[in-house]
Amino acid sequence: TFALFFSFTQVVKQPTRITQSAANTLDLVLSSRSDFISDITYLPGLSDHALLSFHVNLSIPLAPKMSKTFRNYKKANFEAINNELSAFLDIFLEDFNFRSVQANWNLHLAKVHELTNKYIPTYTVRHNRNAPWYNLHIKRLSNKKKRLFKSAKRSFNNDRWIPYKQAADEYVSAVKKAKEEFQQQTLPLMLTTDTKKFWRVINPKDDNKIILIDDTDNVIPSNLCASTLNECFIRNFSESADPSLPFVHSYDYAVMFPILIEPAGVEHLLRSLKPSSAPGCDLVNPKFLKSTSVYSSIILTKIFQQSLDNGFLPAEWKVGKVIPLHKSGNKTSALNYRPISLTSIPCKILEHILFSNLANFLESNSFFIFAQHGFRKTYSCETRLVSFMHKMNIILDHSSSADCIFLDFSKAFDKVCHKLLFYKLRQLNLDHKLLTWLEFFLINRSQSVSANNLTSEPRSVHSGVPQGSVLGPLLFLIYINDLASTVSSHIHLFADDCVLFREITCDNDIICLQSDLNAISVWCEAWRMELNINKCKRMHVSRKLCQLPKYCLNNIPLDPVFSYKYLGIHISHDLTWTAHTTYVINNANRMLGYLRRNFARASSSLKLLLYTTLIRSKLEYAASVWDPSQEYLINSLEMVQNNSVRFILSNYNRTASLSSMKSSLSLPSLASRRKAFRLSLFHKLFYHSHLHDELILPPQYISPRFDHANKVGIPSARTNAFFQSFLPRTSDEWNRLPASIATIEDSHHFKSALANIV
Structure with a gap:
């Protein structure tokens, strides 16, 4: 049955165990392609087999030699490019108003490509699959060692092993020396x-080659x-041709002022x-625009204003080149990739300019709900x-409990x-x-996917806001903004990350x-959004x-959890940080092990850089929120730094x-x-008008x-667990700061002053 299930054939046709009383075929050689296996020779064995x-x-085909061609901008002649752009500017502006947006863009784009080909040389990089320290000398020694090994093995002469061992020692020594020189x-x-x-x-990243398996467990070529990934991404888009229009609140805002685009502003954006x-x-490279900002800003300003005034975009601006990015789970499933456009x-x-004007207009009219912290300035x-x-x-400090519902929107940005x-x-x-302009920006877009050095055919996009664009996140916030108005419980949003919660004091x-959950489901149906019910979880927050x-x-029970990873932080049902601290420590230790294995011979200064960048950053993500007060957790975190210090200095003396x-x-x-991070975050809250009013208490007496003049009230705590949480603990530390530091409004100056006392 096993052989039939996998389409295997037994290649052994003769008995392999022969005794005086019986002859049986006990040894198996199974293959799905028996034509690849030569005739079997049956030789006398050491036993009865x-x-x-x-x-x-x-x-075995040789791996193809991979190479890529790049522009060498370090050797570009930008003086000549700017001179030609200066001369081109007069020609471009002469009949500008008599040409369409597309014609003006085509004229500019052709000039950019002409100057790029003329003044920016190319160079070819061949992909090296070997270790970065592996050189030609080591390769020759490796080949020599292999030749001597084969020769010694064939000769049956022990003297032939002597030159092999010498070559092997020489190879090991050369590898060690090459690693030291490299590091x-x-x-x-x-x-x-x-x-x-x-x-x-x-x-280093994993091999960029993507291997996919279809629904029948066959490998996709x-x-x-x-094209398979593009088809998968396209299926995420909805094609609702004529949806009914639900009720939506109308706003009595004063009409937004027209947007005027200035060359100075465009030049500033190009330089940044x-x-x-x-x-x-x-194929317009940012290095080209940055190095020609004076003339490019004038040309682009004219095109931008014409595009905005006419409500028309060049065709190239509406095409997305999608790079598939693995999220989590099985890498062979196309469903586990996210499209980055x-x-x-x-x-x-141009999107940056429009984003700034639109966001300022909405913020000035207090459009966004307080519950939304995603993609907003100062949040x-x-x-x-x-x-x-x-x-x-x-x-929990009031000896009560709460129920949290963590909601997961399915492909939220694509479903708009x-x-x-x-x-x-x-x-x-x-x-x-x-x-x-916004309507034309969104409709009739197309995308193609690049994978395994090939690009799929473009496909039309019928819904969604483009991921990878500047305006996409802001448009999504506008779309989801009225979700909170449908519920009576607390709702917190960070873009499409949503948690609904309520204190539970009675059955009501x-x-x-549950009624709020039903209302959210109704909202999703009305606005064509989908919830991934399998990923939506409920958590009862209590110490009892x-x-x-x-x-x-939708009549499907939600799975209960005792811990949930929310915005990168593992939140436990009892609000302790043991689980998250353990996760962070394990993650950091894995990276430390990688550095020990690969950079043991590096200099101390380089090891220090690797530690602060790759290890300490893992230990400190959002640490101001979860900074533990228990001594054993503090010591466990510090142990990672202690082990890293020994690695940096190569000093393992006890x-x-x-x-x-x-x-x-x-x-x-x-x-x-972590204390400095908490105080810096508190400083941000203190000087944030809305967050100050929501979270910080006024002092009873100064x-x-x-x-100091910026003293705050400390929330009264019945339990030590609440007092050691962020706000009570940091409020007390804030009040103890010197007045000269607590009254600094600029966040950068505050952090610098704080570094001298913490």
Whole structure:
């Protein structure tokens, strides 16, 4: 049955165990391709089993030599490029108003490509599958060692093993020397000359080749992976041709002022471009725009204003080059990849301008709900987590409990219905030119996927806001903004990350929370959004043992959990940080093990950089929120730094002073750094108008002799667990700060002053 299930054939045809009384076939050679296996030779064995000898005839293809061609912008002649752009500017502006947006863009794009080909040389990089320290000398020694090994094995002469062992020793010595030279000389030099290459060596990614398996467990050919992924991504989009329009609140805002685009503003954006940003399908490189900002800003300003005034975008601005990014789970499933769209850099610059004007208009009219902290200036994951955890801690401090429903929207950005989004945008009294431009920006888009060095055919996109664009997140916030108005319980949002919660004091609270879940389900149906019920979870927050309430979504019971990873933090049902601290420590220790195995011979300065970048950063993500107060957790976290310090200095002597070693490296304790993070976050809350009113209490009394002017009230705590949570604990530490520091409004100056006392 086993052989039939896998389509195996038994190749052994003769008995392999022969005794005086019987002859049986006990040895198996199974294959799905018996034509690859030579005839089996049956030889006398050492026991009563025959010895089977056969060959597998397979031709192993050599891996193709991979190479890529790049532009060498370091050797570009930008003086000549700018001179030609200056001359081109007069020609471009002469009949500008008589040409369409597309014609003007085509003229500019052709000039950019002409100058790029003329003045920016190319170079070819061949992909090296060997270790970065592996050189030609080591390769020759390796080949020599292999030749001598084969010769010694064939000769049956012990004297032939002597030159092999000498060659093997020479090879090992050369490898050791090459590793030392690479880690002590090449890597530090690489850090100063090519930081991008440096970090590729330090933290290499997995092989970029994508291998997919279809529903029948067959491997999809490599050349079809791009089209398979594109088909999978396209299925995420909804094609609701004519949805009914639900009721939506209309706003009596004053009409938004028209947007005027100035060359100075465009030039500033061009100068601030990240050179490493990937270009879109128009191949306009940010390095080119950055180095020609004076003339490019004038040309692009004219095109941007014409595009906005006419409500029209060049075709290249509406095409996305999608890079599939693995999220989690099985890498062979196309469902476990997220589409990241690379769009035109010039279009993104215009999006930045429109984003700034639109966001300022909405913020000035207090459009966004207080519950939304995603993609908003002065808000962050930390502010969202602090607000959520503070409310949870208050409930537990009152010996009460709460039920939390963590909701997971399925492909939220891709599901946004264009017609319904336009319907909401029209209620905001936006400038009519901006509204027309936004509608044209979203409709009739297309995308193609790049995978395994191949690009799929473009496919039309019928819904959603483009991921990877500048305006996409803001448009999504507008679309989801009225979700909170449908519920009576607390709701916290960070973009599409949503948690619904309510204090449970009686059965009626459970009924209300279930009613809110039903209301959210109705909202999703009306606005064409979907919830991934399998990933939606319920958690009962309490320190008491009790029967857990049950909640349903679309009549499907939600799974209970005792810990949930929310915005990168593991939140436990009793609000302790043991589980999250353990997770962080294990993650950091894995990275430390990787560095020990691969960079033991590196210099101390390089090891220190690797520690602060790759290990300490893992230990300190959102640490201001979860900074533990228990001594054993503090010591466990510090142990990771202690082990890292020994690695940095290559000092594993048990009697060596760790405090002295950390002092020599200017490494403060992790606990003191977390305290500084908490005070810095508190400073942000204090000078944030809305968050200050929501979270910070006024002081009962300010002593002119002992207190500074920015003293705050400390929340009263019945339990030590609440007092050691972020707000009570940090409020007390804030009040103890010197007045000269607590009154500093600028966050950068505050952090600098804080570093001298924490």
